[in-house]
Amino acid sequence: MNFVKNKLVVVGAGMVGSAVLNSVLSLNLLSEVVIIDINDNKAKGEALDASHTTSFAYSPNVKVRAGNYEDCADAQIIVITAGPSLKPDDKLDRLVLADTNVKVTDSIMKNICKYTKDAIIIVVTNPVDIATYYCQNNFDYPKNKIIGTGTLLDTARMRKIIGKKYNVDSKNVHGYVLGEHGGSSFTSWSDVNIAGIPFNQLNDIFKDHYKVDKDEVDKEVRDSGIEVLKLQGYTSAGIAMSVSRLVKAMLLNEQSILPVSSTLEGEYGINDVALSIPCIITSNGIEKKLEIPLSKDEVEKLNKSADNLKSIIKGLNTNK
Template sequence: MARTIGVIGIGHVGVTTSFNIVTKGLADTLVMIDTKPGWAEAERLDLQDSLGGLNTYTRIVANDYSLLRDADVVIFSGGDISVIKDGDRNSEIKTTKAAIDDAAPKLTAAGFHGVLIDISNPCDVAVTYWQEKLDLHRNQIIGTGTALDTYRMRRAVAEAMNVNVADVRGFNLGEHGESQFTAWSTVRVNNEPVKASPDFKEKDLAEAARLGGWQIFNAKHYTNFGIATIACEMALAVMSDAGRIFPCSSYDPQYGVSIGHPTMIGRAGVISNPPMHLTGDEVNQYAHSADTIKENLAKLHALD
Protein backbone atom coordinates (compact mmCIF):
# COMPACT_ATOMS: atom_id res chain seq x y z
CA MET A 1 0.00 0.00 0.00
CA ALA A 2 1.30 3.46 -0.91
CA ARG A 3 2.43 5.57 2.02
CA THR A 4 0.88 9.04 2.07
CA ILE A 5 1.66 11.93 4.42
CA GLY A 6 -0.03 15.32 4.40
CA VAL A 7 1.50 18.51 5.76
CA ILE A 8 -0.94 21.34 6.39
CA GLY A 9 0.72 24.72 6.90
CA ILE A 10 3.88 25.20 4.86
CA GLY A 11 5.71 27.78 6.95
CA HIS A 12 9.20 27.35 8.37
CA VAL A 13 8.27 24.16 10.23
CA GLY A 14 5.99 22.74 7.56
CA VAL A 15 8.52 23.09 4.77
CA THR A 16 11.34 21.68 6.92
CA THR A 17 9.11 18.73 7.78
CA SER A 18 8.28 18.27 4.10
CA PHE A 19 11.98 18.40 3.18
CA ASN A 20 12.76 15.67 5.72
CA ILE A 21 9.90 13.50 4.43
CA VAL A 22 11.18 13.75 0.85
CA THR A 23 14.92 13.42 1.47
CA LYS A 24 14.46 10.51 3.91
CA GLY A 25 12.00 8.74 1.63
CA LEU A 26 9.35 8.49 4.34
CA ALA A 27 6.38 8.63 1.97
CA ASP A 28 5.42 7.63 -1.54
CA THR A 29 3.11 10.64 -1.77
CA LEU A 30 3.47 13.96 0.06
CA VAL A 31 0.52 16.35 0.02
CA MET A 32 1.48 19.94 0.90
CA ILE A 33 -1.35 22.31 1.81
CA ASP A 34 -1.27 26.02 2.58
CA THR A 35 -3.83 28.84 2.41
CA LYS A 36 -1.43 31.43 0.94
CA PRO A 37 -2.01 31.64 -2.82
CA GLY A 38 0.73 29.88 -4.78
CA TRP A 39 2.83 29.09 -1.71
CA ALA A 40 2.37 25.31 -1.50
CA GLU A 41 2.87 25.00 -5.27
CA ALA A 42 6.12 26.99 -5.12
CA GLU A 43 7.47 24.84 -2.30
CA ARG A 44 6.32 21.72 -4.14
CA LEU A 45 8.31 22.73 -7.21
CA ASP A 46 11.36 23.60 -5.13
CA LEU A 47 11.26 20.21 -3.39
CA GLN A 48 10.64 18.43 -6.67
CA ASP A 49 13.91 19.86 -7.96
CA SER A 50 15.73 17.79 -5.31
CA LEU A 51 14.38 14.45 -6.50
CA GLY A 52 17.07 13.95 -9.13
CA GLY A 53 19.73 13.80 -6.42
CA LEU A 54 17.96 11.31 -4.17
CA ASN A 55 17.89 7.53 -4.00
CA THR A 56 14.14 7.54 -3.37
CA TYR A 57 11.17 9.01 -5.21
CA THR A 58 8.24 10.91 -3.71
CA ARG A 59 5.18 12.11 -5.57
CA ILE A 60 4.59 15.66 -4.35
CA VAL A 61 1.18 17.31 -4.69
CA ALA A 62 -0.03 20.76 -3.64
CA ASN A 63 -3.39 21.70 -2.12
CA ASP A 64 -5.42 18.56 -2.81
CA TYR A 65 -7.35 17.57 0.32
CA SER A 66 -8.98 14.66 -1.52
CA LEU A 67 -5.66 12.79 -1.52
CA LEU A 68 -5.71 12.80 2.29
CA ARG A 69 -8.59 10.33 2.38
CA ASP A 70 -6.22 7.40 2.73
CA ALA A 71 -3.27 9.28 4.22
CA ASP A 72 -1.44 7.41 6.96
CA VAL A 73 -0.56 10.66 8.73
CA VAL A 74 -1.43 14.33 8.49
CA ILE A 75 0.99 16.71 10.19
CA PHE A 76 -0.60 20.03 11.10
CA SER A 77 1.67 23.05 11.39
CA GLY A 78 -0.79 25.83 10.57
CA GLY A 79 -1.02 29.15 12.40
CA ASP A 80 1.18 32.21 12.69
CA ILE A 81 4.26 32.10 14.92
CA SER A 82 4.87 35.81 14.34
CA VAL A 83 2.09 36.67 16.81
CA ILE A 84 4.02 35.24 19.80
CA LYS A 85 4.52 37.93 22.45
CA ASP A 86 6.89 37.87 25.42
CA GLY A 87 7.83 34.24 24.83
CA ASP A 88 4.27 32.98 25.39
CA ARG A 89 3.17 30.24 22.99
CA ASN A 90 -0.42 30.85 24.09
CA SER A 91 -0.33 34.09 22.10
CA GLU A 92 -1.06 31.82 19.13
CA ILE A 93 -4.42 30.61 20.44
CA LYS A 94 -6.48 32.82 18.13
CA THR A 95 -4.50 32.16 14.93
CA THR A 96 -4.15 28.44 15.59
CA LYS A 97 -7.88 28.11 16.30
CA ALA A 98 -8.67 29.86 13.02
CA ALA A 99 -6.30 27.54 11.15
CA ILE A 100 -7.88 24.44 12.74
CA ASP A 101 -11.39 25.74 12.04
CA ASP A 102 -10.41 26.10 8.38
CA ALA A 103 -8.72 22.71 8.01
CA ALA A 104 -10.95 20.45 10.13
CA PRO A 105 -14.08 20.45 7.92
CA LYS A 106 -11.91 19.92 4.83
CA LEU A 107 -10.23 16.89 6.41
CA THR A 108 -13.64 15.54 7.38
CA ALA A 109 -15.04 16.09 3.89
CA ALA A 110 -12.02 14.30 2.43
CA GLY A 111 -12.77 11.26 4.60
CA PHE A 112 -9.41 11.34 6.41
CA HIS A 113 -9.22 8.49 8.91
CA GLY A 114 -5.51 8.23 9.70
CA VAL A 115 -3.45 9.77 12.52
CA LEU A 116 -3.17 13.53 12.94
CA ILE A 117 0.00 14.94 14.53
CA ASP A 118 -0.22 18.55 15.68
CA ILE A 119 2.87 20.75 15.82
CA SER A 120 1.09 24.10 16.14
CA ASN A 121 1.08 26.03 19.40
CA PRO A 122 -0.22 25.99 22.01
CA CYS A 123 0.24 22.30 21.23
CA ASP A 124 -1.71 20.67 24.07
CA VAL A 125 -4.63 23.07 23.66
CA ALA A 126 -4.59 22.51 19.90
CA VAL A 127 -4.57 18.71 20.26
CA THR A 128 -7.51 18.81 22.67
CA TYR A 129 -9.39 21.13 20.29
CA TRP A 130 -8.66 18.86 17.32
CA GLN A 131 -10.17 15.99 19.30
CA GLU A 132 -13.34 18.04 19.59
CA LYS A 133 -13.42 19.01 15.91
CA LEU A 134 -12.72 15.70 14.15
CA ASP A 135 -14.90 12.60 14.19
CA LEU A 136 -11.93 10.39 15.04
CA HIS A 137 -10.99 8.45 18.14
CA ARG A 138 -8.89 10.71 20.35
CA ASN A 139 -6.09 8.14 20.15
CA GLN A 140 -5.72 9.11 16.49
CA ILE A 141 -4.97 12.74 17.39
CA ILE A 142 -1.68 13.53 19.09
CA GLY A 143 0.86 16.34 19.26
CA THR A 144 4.61 16.72 19.46
CA GLY A 145 4.11 18.01 23.03
CA THR A 146 7.12 17.84 25.34
CA ALA A 147 9.17 15.65 22.99
CA LEU A 148 11.06 18.77 21.89
CA ASP A 149 11.48 19.93 25.50
CA THR A 150 12.87 16.47 26.25
CA TYR A 151 15.39 16.75 23.41
CA ARG A 152 16.48 20.13 24.75
CA MET A 153 16.87 18.72 28.25
CA ARG A 154 18.95 15.84 26.94
CA ARG A 155 21.18 18.25 25.03
CA ALA A 156 21.67 20.43 28.12
CA VAL A 157 22.51 17.43 30.33
CA ALA A 158 24.87 15.96 27.73
CA GLU A 159 26.75 19.24 27.38
CA ALA A 160 26.96 19.80 31.14
CA MET A 161 28.21 16.27 31.85
CA ASN A 162 30.30 15.83 28.70
CA VAL A 163 28.50 12.72 27.50
CA ASN A 164 26.87 11.71 24.24
CA VAL A 165 23.30 12.97 24.02
CA ALA A 166 22.22 9.43 23.00
CA ASP A 167 23.25 8.25 26.48
CA VAL A 168 20.89 10.65 28.26
CA ARG A 169 17.42 9.21 28.86
CA GLY A 170 14.36 10.62 30.58
CA PHE A 171 11.39 12.90 30.02
CA ASN A 172 10.11 16.43 30.17
CA LEU A 173 6.40 16.37 30.91
CA GLY A 174 3.32 18.57 31.04
CA GLU A 175 2.45 21.51 28.83
CA HIS A 176 4.63 22.39 25.87
CA GLY A 177 4.96 25.81 27.41
CA GLU A 178 6.16 27.60 30.50
CA SER A 179 4.70 25.04 32.93
CA GLN A 180 6.60 22.09 31.39
CA PHE A 181 9.14 20.46 33.70
CA THR A 182 11.89 17.88 33.71
CA ALA A 183 10.93 14.75 35.62
CA TRP A 184 14.41 14.24 37.06
CA SER A 185 13.36 10.96 38.65
CA THR A 186 13.16 9.54 35.10
CA VAL A 187 16.51 10.89 33.85
CA ARG A 188 19.50 8.57 33.58
CA VAL A 189 22.99 9.27 32.21
CA ASN A 190 25.03 6.28 31.02
CA ASN A 191 22.35 4.17 32.72
CA GLU A 192 22.89 5.83 36.11
CA PRO A 193 20.35 8.15 37.81
CA VAL A 194 21.32 11.70 36.89
CA LYS A 195 20.90 12.82 40.51
CA ALA A 196 23.73 10.47 41.51
CA SER A 197 26.22 12.47 39.47
CA PRO A 198 28.39 15.04 41.31
CA ASP A 199 28.00 17.27 38.24
CA PHE A 200 24.21 17.40 38.56
CA LYS A 201 22.97 20.96 39.16
CA GLU A 202 19.22 20.69 38.93
CA LYS A 203 18.33 24.38 38.84
CA ASP A 204 20.85 25.23 36.13
CA LEU A 205 19.96 22.24 33.95
CA ALA A 206 16.20 22.80 34.31
CA GLU A 207 16.59 26.43 33.27
CA ALA A 208 18.79 25.50 30.32
CA ALA A 209 16.21 23.00 29.12
CA ARG A 210 13.30 25.41 29.58
CA LEU A 211 14.98 28.34 27.84
CA GLY A 212 16.63 26.38 25.04
CA GLY A 213 13.91 27.17 22.54
CA TRP A 214 13.79 30.87 23.34
CA GLN A 215 17.51 31.27 22.71
CA ILE A 216 16.82 30.06 19.18
CA PHE A 217 13.58 32.00 18.79
CA ASN A 218 15.06 35.30 19.92
CA ALA A 219 17.64 35.14 17.13
CA LYS A 220 15.70 33.41 14.31
CA HIS A 221 12.13 34.31 15.38
CA TYR A 222 11.16 30.69 14.79
CA THR A 223 12.45 27.17 15.41
CA ASN A 224 12.21 24.42 12.84
CA PHE A 225 14.86 21.67 12.72
CA GLY A 226 14.27 19.99 16.08
CA ILE A 227 10.49 20.03 15.91
CA ALA A 228 10.42 18.87 12.27
CA THR A 229 12.68 15.94 13.16
CA ILE A 230 10.37 14.90 15.99
CA ALA A 231 7.25 15.16 13.80
CA CYS A 232 8.88 12.92 11.20
CA GLU A 233 9.99 10.39 13.84
CA MET A 234 6.43 10.24 15.16
CA ALA A 235 5.01 9.88 11.65
CA LEU A 236 7.43 7.03 10.95
CA ALA A 237 6.43 5.35 14.23
CA VAL A 238 2.82 5.42 13.05
CA MET A 239 3.48 4.13 9.55
CA SER A 240 5.81 1.35 10.71
CA ASP A 241 3.61 0.44 13.71
CA ALA A 242 6.75 0.82 15.79
CA GLY A 243 5.27 0.83 19.29
CA ARG A 244 7.77 3.55 20.17
CA ILE A 245 7.42 5.74 23.25
CA PHE A 246 7.47 9.53 22.94
CA PRO A 247 6.76 12.13 25.64
CA CYS A 248 4.11 13.62 23.35
CA SER A 249 0.76 15.31 23.82
CA SER A 250 -2.00 12.73 24.14
CA TYR A 251 -5.23 12.50 26.09
CA ASP A 252 -4.97 11.96 29.84
CA PRO A 253 -8.37 10.84 31.17
CA GLN A 254 -7.45 11.79 34.74
CA TYR A 255 -7.24 15.46 33.77
CA GLY A 256 -9.53 15.54 30.72
CA VAL A 257 -7.02 17.22 28.38
CA SER A 258 -4.14 16.25 26.15
CA ILE A 259 -0.80 16.80 27.84
CA GLY A 260 2.81 15.72 27.40
CA HIS A 261 3.41 12.30 28.95
CA PRO A 262 4.96 8.98 27.84
CA THR A 263 2.89 7.62 24.96
CA MET A 264 3.43 4.46 22.92
CA ILE A 265 2.74 5.18 19.25
CA GLY A 266 1.87 2.78 16.46
CA ARG A 267 -0.37 2.38 13.42
CA ALA A 268 -3.56 3.40 15.25
CA GLY A 269 -1.91 6.35 16.99
CA VAL A 270 -1.83 5.92 20.77
CA ILE A 271 -1.32 2.29 21.74
CA SER A 272 -0.92 2.88 25.48
CA ASN A 273 0.35 5.30 28.09
CA PRO A 274 3.01 3.61 30.27
CA PRO A 275 2.87 4.53 33.98
CA MET A 276 5.14 7.40 35.00
CA HIS A 277 6.04 6.59 38.64
CA LEU A 278 6.66 10.24 39.48
CA THR A 279 7.71 11.73 42.80
CA GLY A 280 5.16 13.68 44.83
CA ASP A 281 6.59 17.02 43.68
CA GLU A 282 6.53 15.89 40.05
CA VAL A 283 2.90 14.80 40.37
CA ASN A 284 2.06 18.30 41.63
CA GLN A 285 3.95 19.92 38.75
CA TYR A 286 2.12 17.72 36.27
CA ALA A 287 -1.26 18.63 37.80
CA HIS A 288 -0.38 22.33 37.67
CA SER A 289 0.54 21.98 34.02
CA ALA A 290 -2.78 20.26 33.28
CA ASP A 291 -4.62 23.12 35.00
CA THR A 292 -2.70 25.60 32.84
CA ILE A 293 -3.77 23.77 29.69
CA LYS A 294 -7.40 23.79 30.86
CA GLU A 295 -7.25 27.54 31.49
CA ASN A 296 -5.89 28.19 28.01
CA LEU A 297 -8.40 25.81 26.43
CA ALA A 298 -11.14 27.89 28.06
CA LYS A 299 -9.63 30.99 26.43
CA LEU A 300 -9.83 29.25 23.06
CA HIS A 301 -13.46 28.27 23.60
CA ALA A 302 -14.26 31.86 24.63
CA LEU A 303 -13.34 32.94 21.09
CA ASP A 304 -16.41 31.13 19.66
Protein backbone atom coordinates in the same frame (compact mmCIF):
# COMPACT_ATOMS: atom_id res chain seq x y z
CA MET B 1 -10.19 2.91 3.83
CA ASN B 2 -7.64 2.11 1.13
CA PHE B 3 -4.63 4.29 1.85
CA VAL B 4 -2.00 5.21 -0.72
CA LYS B 5 0.90 3.44 0.93
CA ASN B 6 3.15 5.83 2.86
CA LYS B 7 1.34 8.99 1.72
CA LEU B 8 1.70 12.05 3.94
CA VAL B 9 -0.03 15.43 3.75
CA VAL B 10 1.45 18.61 5.27
CA VAL B 11 -1.04 21.41 5.97
CA GLY B 12 0.84 24.71 6.06
CA ALA B 13 3.76 25.79 3.86
CA GLY B 14 5.41 28.26 6.22
CA MET B 15 8.83 27.90 7.85
CA VAL B 16 7.76 24.89 9.90
CA GLY B 17 5.80 23.23 7.11
CA SER B 18 8.73 23.62 4.73
CA ALA B 19 11.15 22.16 7.28
CA VAL B 20 8.78 19.26 7.95
CA LEU B 21 8.50 18.58 4.23
CA ASN B 22 12.27 18.30 3.81
CA SER B 23 12.74 16.38 7.04
CA VAL B 24 10.19 13.67 6.22
CA LEU B 25 11.63 13.31 2.74
CA SER B 26 15.01 12.51 4.30
CA LEU B 27 13.46 9.48 6.02
CA ASN B 28 13.38 7.70 2.63
CA LEU B 29 10.14 6.00 3.73
CA LEU B 30 7.45 7.95 1.89
CA SER B 31 5.98 7.36 -1.56
CA GLU B 32 4.01 10.59 -1.81
CA VAL B 33 4.01 13.94 0.00
CA VAL B 34 1.34 16.58 -0.62
CA ILE B 35 1.56 20.11 0.77
CA ILE B 36 -1.53 22.30 1.26
CA ASP B 37 -1.56 26.02 1.99
CA ILE B 38 -4.04 28.87 1.70
CA ASN B 39 -1.36 30.46 -0.52
CA ASP B 40 -1.42 27.97 -3.37
CA ASN B 41 1.66 29.42 -5.06
CA LYS B 42 3.67 29.04 -1.87
CA ALA B 43 2.63 25.39 -1.66
CA LYS B 44 3.51 24.83 -5.32
CA GLY B 45 6.90 26.49 -4.86
CA GLU B 46 7.79 24.41 -1.81
CA ALA B 47 6.69 21.21 -3.54
CA LEU B 48 8.60 22.00 -6.72
CA ASP B 49 11.78 22.89 -4.84
CA ALA B 50 11.61 19.74 -2.70
CA SER B 51 10.81 17.52 -5.70
CA HIS B 52 14.15 18.38 -7.27
CA THR B 53 15.99 16.65 -4.40
CA THR B 54 14.55 13.29 -5.44
CA SER B 55 16.85 13.19 -8.49
CA PHE B 56 19.96 12.71 -6.38
CA ALA B 57 21.47 9.28 -5.91
CA TYR B 58 20.10 7.30 -2.96
CA SER B 59 17.00 9.51 -2.82
CA PRO B 60 13.77 7.59 -3.51
CA ASN B 61 11.56 8.83 -6.32
CA VAL B 62 8.94 10.36 -4.03
CA LYS B 63 6.00 12.13 -5.64
CA VAL B 64 6.00 15.64 -4.14
CA ARG B 65 3.27 18.08 -5.11
CA ALA B 66 0.91 20.79 -3.95
CA GLY B 67 -2.66 19.68 -3.41
CA ASN B 68 -5.91 20.29 -1.56
CA TYR B 69 -7.93 18.71 1.21
CA GLU B 70 -9.24 15.99 -1.09
CA ASP B 71 -5.72 14.55 -0.86
CA CYS B 72 -6.41 13.72 2.79
CA ALA B 73 -8.88 11.02 1.72
CA ASP B 74 -6.22 8.37 1.11
CA ALA B 75 -3.37 9.74 3.25
CA GLN B 76 -1.90 7.67 6.07
CA ILE B 77 -0.56 10.67 7.99
CA ILE B 78 -1.55 14.36 8.05
CA VAL B 79 0.67 16.98 9.69
CA ILE B 80 -0.93 20.27 10.75
CA THR B 81 1.60 23.12 10.90
CA ALA B 82 -0.61 26.01 9.74
CA GLY B 83 -1.24 29.14 11.79
CA PRO B 84 0.78 32.18 12.86
CA SER B 85 3.94 31.60 14.89
CA LEU B 86 5.52 33.77 17.53
CA LYS B 87 7.64 36.67 16.31
CA PRO B 88 10.67 37.97 18.23
CA ASP B 89 8.80 41.18 19.17
CA ASP B 90 5.75 39.30 20.52
CA LYS B 91 5.12 38.41 24.12
CA LEU B 92 7.24 35.26 24.18
CA ASP B 93 4.61 32.80 25.32
CA ARG B 94 3.04 30.28 22.92
CA LEU B 95 -0.32 30.66 24.66
CA VAL B 96 -0.80 34.14 23.15
CA LEU B 97 -1.50 32.35 19.85
CA ALA B 98 -4.40 30.37 21.31
CA ASP B 99 -7.38 32.39 20.06
CA THR B 100 -6.10 32.77 16.52
CA ASN B 101 -4.74 29.27 16.04
CA VAL B 102 -7.77 27.48 17.49
CA LYS B 103 -9.79 29.17 14.74
CA VAL B 104 -7.21 28.05 12.18
CA THR B 105 -7.22 24.50 13.55
CA ASP B 106 -11.04 24.41 13.54
CA SER B 107 -11.14 25.24 9.84
CA ILE B 108 -8.46 22.66 9.01
CA MET B 109 -10.15 19.87 10.97
CA LYS B 110 -13.52 20.57 9.34
CA ASN B 111 -11.89 20.20 5.94
CA ILE B 112 -9.98 17.04 6.89
CA CYS B 113 -13.12 15.41 8.32
CA LYS B 114 -14.91 15.84 5.00
CA TYR B 115 -12.53 13.30 3.49
CA THR B 116 -11.15 11.05 6.24
CA LYS B 117 -11.37 9.94 9.84
CA ASP B 118 -8.79 7.22 9.36
CA ALA B 119 -5.49 9.07 8.87
CA ILE B 120 -3.24 9.78 11.82
CA ILE B 121 -3.07 13.53 12.47
CA ILE B 122 0.08 15.07 13.96
CA VAL B 123 -0.64 18.50 15.45
CA VAL B 124 2.29 20.93 15.45
CA THR B 125 0.45 24.27 15.53
CA ASN B 126 1.08 26.21 18.76
CA PRO B 127 -0.04 26.29 21.48
CA VAL B 128 0.15 22.60 20.64
CA ASP B 129 -1.58 21.29 23.78
CA ILE B 130 -4.55 23.61 23.26
CA ALA B 131 -4.74 22.80 19.55
CA THR B 132 -4.49 19.06 20.26
CA TYR B 133 -7.23 19.21 22.89
CA TYR B 134 -9.47 21.12 20.52
CA CYS B 135 -8.95 18.63 17.69
CA GLN B 136 -9.51 15.60 19.93
CA ASN B 137 -12.62 16.89 21.68
CA ASN B 138 -14.56 18.89 19.12
CA PHE B 139 -14.68 16.50 16.19
CA ASP B 140 -15.93 12.96 15.78
CA TYR B 141 -12.41 11.67 15.13
CA PRO B 142 -10.64 8.80 16.95
CA LYS B 143 -8.62 10.40 19.75
CA ASN B 144 -5.78 7.92 19.45
CA LYS B 145 -5.25 9.08 15.87
CA ILE B 146 -4.68 12.73 16.85
CA ILE B 147 -1.26 13.37 18.40
CA GLY B 148 0.33 16.63 19.48
CA THR B 149 4.12 16.91 19.22
CA GLY B 150 3.96 18.16 22.81
CA THR B 151 7.21 17.88 24.77
CA LEU B 152 8.98 15.60 22.31
CA LEU B 153 11.21 18.48 21.23
CA ASP B 154 11.61 19.66 24.85
CA THR B 155 12.77 16.15 25.73
CA ALA B 156 15.32 16.21 22.90
CA ARG B 157 16.59 19.56 24.16
CA MET B 158 16.88 18.27 27.73
CA ARG B 159 18.84 15.21 26.62
CA LYS B 160 21.16 17.37 24.51
CA ILE B 161 21.81 19.76 27.40
CA ILE B 162 22.58 16.96 29.87
CA GLY B 163 24.68 15.03 27.35
CA LYS B 164 26.75 18.15 26.69
CA LYS B 165 27.29 18.81 30.39
CA TYR B 166 28.53 15.25 30.99
CA ASN B 167 30.35 15.04 27.64
CA VAL B 168 28.43 12.00 26.36
CA ASP B 169 26.29 11.30 23.31
CA SER B 170 22.84 12.67 24.12
CA LYS B 171 21.30 9.48 22.71
CA ASN B 172 22.60 7.76 25.86
CA VAL B 173 20.62 10.17 28.04
CA HIS B 174 17.17 8.86 28.97
CA GLY B 175 14.23 10.59 30.63
CA TYR B 176 11.41 12.91 29.70
CA VAL B 177 10.16 16.47 29.82
CA LEU B 178 6.46 16.28 30.67
CA GLY B 179 3.40 18.52 30.90
CA GLU B 180 2.79 21.60 28.79
CA HIS B 181 4.94 22.45 25.80
CA GLY B 182 5.66 25.80 27.37
CA GLY B 183 6.28 27.60 30.61
CA SER B 184 5.07 24.90 33.02
CA SER B 185 6.97 21.97 31.49
CA PHE B 186 9.32 20.03 33.75
CA THR B 187 11.86 17.22 33.62
CA SER B 188 10.89 13.98 35.39
CA TRP B 189 14.21 13.81 37.20
CA SER B 190 13.29 10.62 39.03
CA ASP B 191 13.51 8.84 35.64
CA VAL B 192 16.55 10.60 34.13
CA ASN B 193 19.64 8.45 33.65
CA ILE B 194 22.70 8.05 31.45
CA ALA B 195 23.20 4.46 30.28
CA GLY B 196 21.26 3.24 33.29
CA ILE B 197 23.12 5.40 35.83
CA PRO B 198 20.45 7.31 37.84
CA PHE B 199 20.68 11.09 37.81
CA ASN B 200 21.48 11.28 41.52
CA GLN B 201 24.60 9.14 40.95
CA LEU B 202 25.92 10.90 37.85
CA ASN B 203 28.09 13.40 39.69
CA ASP B 204 29.83 10.54 41.52
CA ILE B 205 30.57 8.74 38.24
CA PHE B 206 31.46 11.80 36.16
CA LYS B 207 33.66 13.45 38.78
CA ASP B 208 35.50 15.81 36.42
CA HIS B 209 32.39 17.42 35.03
CA TYR B 210 30.20 20.31 36.02
CA LYS B 211 27.63 19.48 38.69
CA VAL B 212 24.27 19.73 36.97
CA ASP B 213 21.64 21.92 38.60
CA LYS B 214 18.10 20.65 37.91
CA ASP B 215 16.45 24.07 37.95
CA GLU B 216 19.05 25.46 35.55
CA VAL B 217 18.48 22.61 33.10
CA ASP B 218 14.69 23.02 33.24
CA LYS B 219 15.05 26.75 32.63
CA GLU B 220 17.42 26.18 29.72
CA VAL B 221 14.99 23.69 28.18
CA ARG B 222 12.07 26.12 28.51
CA ASP B 223 14.13 29.01 27.14
CA SER B 224 15.71 27.11 24.23
CA GLY B 225 12.92 27.69 21.73
CA ILE B 226 12.65 31.35 22.65
CA GLU B 227 16.43 31.74 22.27
CA VAL B 228 16.32 30.26 18.77
CA LEU B 229 13.39 32.54 17.95
CA LYS B 230 15.29 35.61 19.12
CA LEU B 231 18.43 34.66 17.20
CA GLN B 232 17.00 33.68 13.81
CA GLY B 233 13.39 34.88 13.92
CA TYR B 234 11.72 31.45 13.89
CA THR B 235 12.18 27.84 14.95
CA SER B 236 11.88 24.98 12.47
CA ALA B 237 14.64 22.35 12.44
CA GLY B 238 14.01 20.87 15.87
CA ILE B 239 10.25 20.57 15.51
CA ALA B 240 10.60 19.19 11.98
CA MET B 241 12.86 16.41 13.28
CA SER B 242 10.34 15.73 16.05
CA VAL B 243 7.64 15.24 13.43
CA SER B 244 9.94 12.93 11.46
CA ARG B 245 10.57 10.86 14.57
CA LEU B 246 6.83 10.36 14.99
CA VAL B 247 6.28 9.63 11.30
CA LYS B 248 8.99 6.97 11.31
CA ALA B 249 7.56 5.35 14.45
CA MET B 250 4.15 5.16 12.77
CA LEU B 251 5.23 3.97 9.33
CA LEU B 252 7.43 1.23 10.81
CA ASN B 253 5.00 0.39 13.63
CA GLU B 254 7.92 0.75 16.02
CA GLN B 255 6.00 0.71 19.31
CA SER B 256 8.37 3.45 20.42
CA ILE B 257 7.74 5.29 23.67
CA LEU B 258 7.69 9.03 23.09
CA PRO B 259 6.36 11.98 25.13
CA VAL B 260 3.48 13.42 23.10
CA SER B 261 0.38 15.48 23.82
CA SER B 262 -3.02 13.84 24.19
CA THR B 263 -6.13 14.35 26.31
CA LEU B 264 -5.65 12.62 29.67
CA GLU B 265 -8.43 10.38 30.91
CA GLY B 266 -7.57 9.77 34.55
CA GLU B 267 -3.82 9.36 34.29
CA TYR B 268 -2.28 10.85 37.44
CA GLY B 269 -5.83 11.84 38.42
CA ILE B 270 -6.00 14.34 35.55
CA ASN B 271 -8.88 14.63 33.08
CA ASP B 272 -10.12 16.87 30.28
CA VAL B 273 -6.84 18.49 29.26
CA ALA B 274 -4.16 17.62 26.72
CA LEU B 275 -0.53 17.54 27.79
CA SER B 276 2.47 15.26 27.38
CA ILE B 277 3.22 11.98 29.09
CA PRO B 278 5.08 9.01 27.54
CA CYS B 279 2.97 7.10 25.01
CA ILE B 280 3.48 3.98 22.91
CA ILE B 281 3.39 5.05 19.24
CA THR B 282 2.40 2.55 16.54
CA SER B 283 0.84 2.52 13.09
CA ASN B 284 -2.49 3.12 14.85
CA GLY B 285 -1.28 6.31 16.54
CA ILE B 286 -1.26 6.29 20.34
CA GLU B 287 -1.50 2.65 21.36
CA LYS B 288 -1.23 3.31 25.09
CA LYS B 289 -0.56 6.20 27.48
CA LEU B 290 1.96 5.24 30.15
CA GLU B 291 1.56 6.37 33.74
CA ILE B 292 5.27 6.11 34.57
CA PRO B 293 6.42 6.41 38.21
CA LEU B 294 6.77 10.05 39.26
CA SER B 295 7.70 11.61 42.57
CA LYS B 296 5.06 13.47 44.58
CA ASP B 297 6.65 16.77 43.54
CA GLU B 298 6.56 15.77 39.87
CA VAL B 299 2.90 14.80 40.06
CA GLU B 300 2.20 18.21 41.60
CA LYS B 301 4.05 19.87 38.71
CA LEU B 302 2.04 17.86 36.21
CA ASN B 303 -1.19 18.97 37.90
CA LYS B 304 0.02 22.57 37.88
CA SER B 305 0.70 22.26 34.15
CA ALA B 306 -2.79 20.81 33.66
CA ASP B 307 -4.41 23.65 35.62
CA ASN B 308 -2.49 26.20 33.56
CA LEU B 309 -3.78 24.71 30.32
CA LYS B 310 -7.33 24.21 31.61
CA SER B 311 -7.61 27.91 32.35
CA ILE B 312 -6.81 28.67 28.70
CA ILE B 313 -9.21 25.98 27.46
CA LYS B 314 -11.99 27.37 29.65
CA GLY B 315 -11.41 30.84 28.28
CA LEU B 316 -11.64 29.54 24.73
CA ASN B 317 -14.88 27.65 25.43
CA THR B 318 -13.53 24.59 23.64
CA ASN B 319 -15.45 22.12 25.80
CA LYS B 320 -18.16 20.23 23.92
